[in-house]
Amino acid sequence: MSASLKTKHVFINCPFDAAYKPIFDAIIFAIYDLGFVARCALEEDDTSEYRLSKIERIIEECPLAINDLSAVSPDATTGLPRFNMPLEFGIFLGCKRFGGKRQSKKRCLVLDSLPGRYRQFISDIAGQDIRSHNGDPEEAIRQVRNWLQTTSNRTALPGGTEIIARNRRCRAELPALCESLKLRPDELTFYDRSNIIAAWLKSSR
Amino acid sequence: MAKTIHVYHSESAWTVNRDGKISVFSNKRSAVEAAKRTAKGESSGQLVVHGKGGRIDEYITYGLPRVQTPPKKGRFANRSRAAELRRALFARVVERASERVT
Numbered sequence: 001m002s003a004s005l006k007t008k009h010v011f012i013n014c015p016f017d018a019a020y021k022p023i024f025d026a027i028i029f030a031i032y033d034l035g036f037v038a039r040c041a042l043e044e045d046d047t048s049e050y051r052l053s054k055i056e057r058i059i060e061e062c063p064l065a066i067n068d069l070s071a072v073s074p075d076a077t078t079g080l081p082r083f084n085m086p087l088e089f090g091i092f093l094g095c096k097r098f099g100g101k102r103q104s105k106k107r108c109l110v111l112d113s114l115p116g117r118y119r120q121f122i123s124d125i126a127g128q129d130i131r132s133h134n135g136d137p138e139e140a141i142r143q144v145r146n147w148l149q150t151t152s153n154r155t156a157l158p159g160g161t162e163i164i165a166r167n168r169r170c171r172a173e174l175p176a177l178c179e180s181l182k183l184r185p186d187e188l189t190f191y192d193r194s195n196i197i198a199a200w201l202k203s204s205r
Numbered sequence: 206m207a208k209t210i211h212v213y214h215s216e217s218a219w220t221v222n223r224d225g226k227i228s229v230f231s232n233k234r235s236a237v238e239a240a241k242r243t244a245k246g247e248s249s250g251q252l253v254v255h256g257k258g259g260r261i262d263e264y265i266t267y268g269l270p271r272v273q274t275p276p277k278k279g280r281f282a283n284r285s286r287a288a289e290l291r292r293a294l295f296a297r298v299v300e301r302a303s304e305r306v307t
Binding site: 008032033034035036037038043154156157158162165173176177180181183189190191192194195196198199200201202203204205 | 273293298
């Protein structure tokens with residue numbers, strides 16, 4: 001293990017499909033509004049880097065992680081569950097357990113769609129910080145905010161309601177902003193969205 | 206709710222804009238000083254001093270976490286695109302202020 005731990009970086013381990021996007025976007029917004037940096041496997045660095053190597057590097061660099069297991073359910077076509085999220089969650093736990101003194105301070109939040117659902121498919125994680133968002137992006141913001149406050153021990157963090165109100169305003173202004181930048185909101189990459197959110201927050205709190 | 210106070214140059218004067226409430230000053234220094242005094246009276250918020258051309262000269266937060274800058278990658282890693290983004294956001298700031306005034 002050699003990558004440096006970036007104190008304010010939060011790894012988001014979640015599905016990247018259209019159905020989950022509102023929750024993913026809400027989590028990115030909350031992370032920036034709370035003064036942290038969002039990281040995920042969608043980062044486009046060196047294309048020659050293997051996907052799993054890239055994920056391992058990001059996990060190694062992030063002291064914090066949000067693992068959303070809500071999409072672990074049988075696929076309508078294949079009948080099989082998607083296991084990328086539990087795999088990456090396992091890598092995070094392994095890094096924390098076997099990565100040495102600095103990595104042992106890692107903290108993570110586990111999100112699921114319903115309370116207690118995880119017991120039916122990954123019961124060994126009982127005892128971790130597991131919360132549910134019920135498929136609601138605004139509930140995901142509240143859960144992320146409360147967890148980051150507890151984990152970071154910071155007192156001056158905005159409340160969930162305040163972050164939700166700003167997220168609504170940002171979403172309402174995004175189409176006009178994208179138009180003036182000659183971009184389409186649905187074509188924004190992870191980095192584009194992160195940059196727009198951070199810049200918007202600096203100008204609009 | 207936290208408020209952002211903006212200081213920017215407009216029509217040959219320096220404007221302090223707090224949520225659509227506007228004060229005008231003849232020079233940047235007095236505008237920034239007045240904005241800082243107002244900001245210190247708030248429990249939380251931030252102060253953004255825009256330079257001419259839309260760049261951010263100063264960014265101070267009060268009782269709020271400081272917004273981190275994402276890794277300089279992707280479309281906005283390019284300086285001119287980053288400047289475009291700042292100008293677009295600055296245009297929104299002025300637009301919001303005028304919406305509140307009218």
